Every structure is written in structure tokens, then in C-alpha cells.
Amino acid sequence: MIEGIIDTHAHYDSDKFDFIRHATLSSLKALGVRSIVNCSSSVESSYFSVELAQIYDFVFAAVGVHPHDADNSPDGWQDLLDDLLKTPKVVAVGETGLDYFYDYSPREIQLEVFYEHIRLSLEHSLPLVVHDREAHEDILKALKTFRPKAVVHRYSGDAELARELTGLGVYLGFGCAVTYPGSKNEIEAVKSIPIEYLLLETDAPYLPPYNLRGSLCTSDMISFAAEKLAEIRRDCSPKQIVDITAENACRLFNF
Numbered sequence: 001m002i003e004g005i006i007d008t009h010a011h012y013d014s015d016k017f018d019f020i021r022h023a024t025l026s027s028l029k030a031l032g033v034r035s036i037v038n039c040s041s042s043v044e045s046s047y048f049s050v051e052l053a054q055i056y057d058f059v060f061a062a063v064g065v066h067p068h069d070a071d072n073s074p075d076g077w078q079d080l081l082d083d084l085l086k087t088p089k090v091v092a093v094g095e096t097g098l099d100y101f102y103d104y105s106p107r108e109i110q111l112e113v114f115y116e117h118i119r120l121s122l123e124h125s126l127p128l129v130v131h132d133r134e135a136h137e138d139i140l141k142a143l144k145t146f147r148p149k150a151v152v153h154r155y156s157g158d159a160e161l162a163r164e165l166t167g168l169g170v171y172l173g174f175g176c177a178v179t180y181p182g183s184k185n186e187i188e189a190v191k192s193i194p195i196e197y198l199l200l201e202t203d204a205p206y207l208p209p210y211n212l213r214g215s216l217c218t219s220d221m222i223s224f225a226a227e228k229l230a231e232i233r234r235d236c237s238p239k240q241i242v243d244i245t246a247e248n249a250c251r252l253f254n255f
Contacts, residue, residue, distance in 0.1 A: 002226060002242050003032045006249040007219035009039050009153045009173055009201035013048040016205040024218055025056055031220035039095040039129050041066035043077050046084055053089040062092035062129045070113040071105035078116055085124045091253040093121040094129025101133040121148045127252050129153055136161055143168055154203055155189055162189035166197040171252055173201040176221060178228045179210040190232045200225055200245045
């Protein structure tokens, strides 16, 4: 067990936690978890994330609409999020971004909704939690143009893009994907960026460590990612990875 974990991206509002949510969250402090940012995928889940942040002292909320749901949001969703962003313990806008792999929403709608999230991020001076799946060019263009504080979660680009993003001051989130065979892009990116732009995350309940695949991912499993990142970088221990990324998270989210 490694103490002091900050999980910068989880989804404890997911229905996969419906029968074990309280038991799971109540156990995490004893397993080394210091804080969690619960990221939302819709207006409905944004309200749920805020509720979780009000119940658990170590949980914070990010509110937003995932690109999968960009075409399904209620009228006036921007105003609803605008109100939620004024709520205590809401520390970020998201999860938002672009997904050109599944394309569940038309790309022009995804872009429109993404730009609205950027506007909210800038208006509220809160960081943006960015989903980028096979949309690297459009994500980079938006972040270059508007320069919001941001983290690209579950980073999947190459080392060159990683250097360009961190050059803009953008943080990159890595989780247990680095423990899987075939994670070459992630490994090269981790090697190439300044450690002060590195964040740890799980994307819970999704993507557990490779040796626990098939199980429900929870925030304490970040320790597996920390061990792998320390092995990749060779400049610090797993505990130092946890401590440095926690400091980075506090700086970005202003905990």
C-alpha cells in the first residue's frame, strides 16, 4: 500500500458501483487514498458527482458532458453546469472533449459542446478535464487557441504530442493502462514529459491493472500505475511518484 494517493479521474457515479458505492468509498482512505476527483459524463451525473462531493470529505467533483453524450444533453445544459460550477468542492469542468473513435455524437456537435466547456472553464477559472480519443489534432488546436488550464486524461498520444501539450502547460493523466502490453505510446510519453505535468488516475470503474483485469477498478489500484511509472522513468520511487503527482493535482485543482 502507498499512502497519499490522489486519483484525478474516477466515476463513482457509475451504475457499476450501485450496490457497493458507500462500502467502496468508505474503505479507500484506509487503503492510502487521500483525494478523488469524480468526473461527470452528463448533466445528470454532474448532479450526482456534486452530491458525492458533499457526502465524502475527500471527494471533489468535475461537472460536464462527455463527448458520447454531446448530442443528448437537455436544453439549457450550459446554464445548469454554470450553476453547478459555483458549488463548493466543484474543482473542474469535465469530462469533456472529443471522441473520433466511437463517434456516438456527430463531430460538429462534439466540437460545439467542447468549445462551450472551454468557455465555462475560462469564465470560472477552473481547469478542464479533457477526453481525447483519436482527436489529437482538434484537441491540440483548441487548447492552443484558448489556453485553458487543463489535463488530458488517460493520455494516448505519442511523445511528440505529449511534449507539445506540456509546453502549453497542460497536464497529462496516466493510469493502469501503462501496466498493459501494447502501451508503447503511453510509456514513451511518460519518459518524455517533465514530471511536474504528470497526474495519476484510474478512470474507475474501468481499466483495472493488467494483473487484475476483469475486476472493478478502484482508486487504491493507482499504486500499480505508480510502480510502473517509477519503473519507466527510473528517476524516482513509486512513493515519490504518488507524492509528486499529488502535489501536481493540488496545484491544478487548487485543493
